Amino acid sequence: xxxKILGITMAMVLGLSLVACGSEGGGSSSGGSxxxxxxxxxSTVANKDKPLVWFNRQPSNSSTGELDKAAxxxxxxxxxxxxxxxxxxxxxxxxxxxxxEKNIDKIDxxxxxxxxxxxxxxxxxxxxxxxxxxxVRKALGTGIDKDGDINSEPVGTNVDGKASAVKDGTMEIxxxxxxxxxxxxxxxxxxxxxxxxxATAGNAIGTWSSSFGKEIDVVVSNNDxxxxxxxxxxxxxxxxxxxxxxxxxxxxxxxxxxxxGTISQHADVxxxxxxxxxxxxxxxxxxxxxxxxxxxxxxxxxxxxxxYKEDERSYYALNVAVTAxxxxxxxxxxxxxEPVSKQLDKGKSASRKVWLNIYNSSDNFLxxxxxxxxxxxxxxxxxxVDYIGGDGQTESNITNRLGNPGQYDAFAINMVKTDxxxxxxxxxxx
Ligand code: BGC
Numbered sequence: 001x002x003x004k005i006l007g008i009t010m011a012m013v014l015g016l017s018l019v020a021c022g023s024e025g026g027g028s029s030s031g032g033s034x035x036x037x038x039x040x041x042x043s044t045v046a047n048k049d050k051p052l053v054w055f056n057r058q059p060s061n062s063s064t065g066e067l068d069k070a071a072x073x074x075x076x077x078x079x080x081x082x083x084x085x086x087x088x089x090x091x092x093x094x095x096x097x098x099x100x101e102k103n104i105d106k107i108d109x110x111x112x113x114x115x116x117x118x119x120x121x122x123x124x125x126x127x128x129x130x131x132x133x134x135x136v137r138k139a140l141g142t143g144i145d146k147d148g149d150i151n152s153e154p155v156g157t158n159v160d161g162k163a164s165a166v167k168d169g170t171m172e173i174x175x176x177x178x179x180x181x182x183x184x185x186x187x188x189x190x191x192x193x194x195x196x197x198x199a200t201a202g203n204a205i206g207t208w209s210s211s212f213g214k215e216i217d218v219v220v221s222n223n224d225x226x227x228x229x230x231x232x233x234x235x236x237x238x239x240x241x242x243x244x245x246x247x248x249x250x251x252x253x254x255x256x257x258x259x260x261g262t263i264s265q266h267a268d269v270x271x272x273x274x275x276x277x278x279x280x281x282x283x284x285x286x287x288x289x290x291x292x293x294x295x296x297x298x299x300x301x302x303x304x305x306x307x308y309k310e311d312e313r314s315y316y317a318l319n320v321a322v323t324a325x326x327x328x329x330x331x332x333x334x335x336x337x338e339p340v341s342k343q344l345d346k347g348k349s350a351s352r353k354v355w356l357n358i359y360n361s362s363d364n365f366l367x368x369x370x371x372x373x374x375x376x377x378x379x380x381x382x383x384x385v386d387y388i389g390g391d392g393q394t395e396s397n398i399t400n401r402l403g404n405p406g407q408y409d410a411f412a413i414n415m416v417k418t419d420x421x422x423x424x425x426x427x428x429x430x
Pocket of ligand 1: 056225
């Protein structure tokens with residue numbers, strides 16, 4: 001369609017459009033962040049005016065989910081990059097529901113007419129995690145309303161179906177009625193405070209299965225790190241379908257061995273956007289360059305893979321379900337997204353220094369999928385990135401290593417707790 005034509009004529013047209021874009025972009029962002037293009041020498045720009053991108057953990061109130069607009073618009077070159085949590089959550093819920101419907105003849109393992117599932121919750125104060133819990137409860141009919149939305153609290157154990165945070169759902173399949181019950185759910189937080197903790201999930205399934213294993217027909221997890229831990233500890237051997245989120249390599253490979261499915265949050269697009277918004281601000285070009293508008297190397301994204309919400313200053317990648325039907329297309333989660341895989345010209349986009357942190361260096365998704373992608377894109381975008389790995393527990397473990405922001409041209413931040421944006425901006429304000 002339109003894309004193709006663009007592609008063919010791109011080489012010719014881009015030269016022209018970029019001349020146009022350059023002047024326009026410079027105007028719209030009043031010269032971008034303005035780190036003077038002096039070949040990487042020391043910059044005269046105040047730290048508070050340097051480009052800043054929040055990623056993976058959106059500045060927001062961890063109890064109410066309300067966005068922290070002050071942090072999201074810290075300066076004119078501040079953005080958030082994540083993915084569409086609600087669209088993804090709905091996909092995850094639907095994926096689980098579809099699986100149950102298609103496999104109804106074998107899913108109810110003890111034949112009691114109750115389809116029991118357990119749910120691993122990542123972080124009760126993280127809006128991605130909250131959305132996924134709600135998406136699953138909504139699709140399976142186990143959610144109850146709380147303040148106008150589905151309650152996302154963990155239930156602990158609920159083998160008798162009496163918990164107050166969920167209700168029993170019903171599904172009618174092939175003329176027969178089944179009860180759907182959330183037998184147990186828990187935030188997977190270890191004793192040191194790290195959330196989304198895979199080892200904790202592995203232990204939880206051990207405890208749950210030893211007391212009511214026969215009733216567990218489906219295992220659902222807010223992410224693949226915890227999902228795979230439960231799969232390896234119990235559900236693989238017991239042939240209980242297990243569902244996660246992230247499409248990490250090991251989880252996608254496990255689909256061949258009975259892992260039920262996962263969701264790709266298009267980390268290949270998110271990692272690109274994370275660095276691309278910084279690149280554009282540093283170059284003083286229009287923020288849409290190489291995103292919705294092709295750059296002169298030909299990098300461009302289509303609206304099928306992301307959305308941008310101006311009032312939230314946020315880019316959201318779109319999610320795709322990965323199941324037995326299509327997993328062969330997702331076997332390498334660290335592969336750059338082809339439409340944005342072209343090297344930028346060093347003459348126009350000179351090397352710049354970026355400080356970037358990963359809140360928890362042992363988070364499966366961030367360390368095995370997101371960071372390897374960032375490391376590929378940083379080369380393509382001529383960014384020299386210092387990667388700082390946190391312990392997943394304390395903000396100070398990370399902020400202590402932002403001691404000299406003056407050495408960097410831009411910042412990419414992955415907070416431990418979504419309420420804590422000010423611990424970072426305070427350092428940039430100094
Ligand atoms: C991922 C999780 C990860 C979390 C970290 C989520 O988007 O799905 O796997 O643990 O981000 O913040």
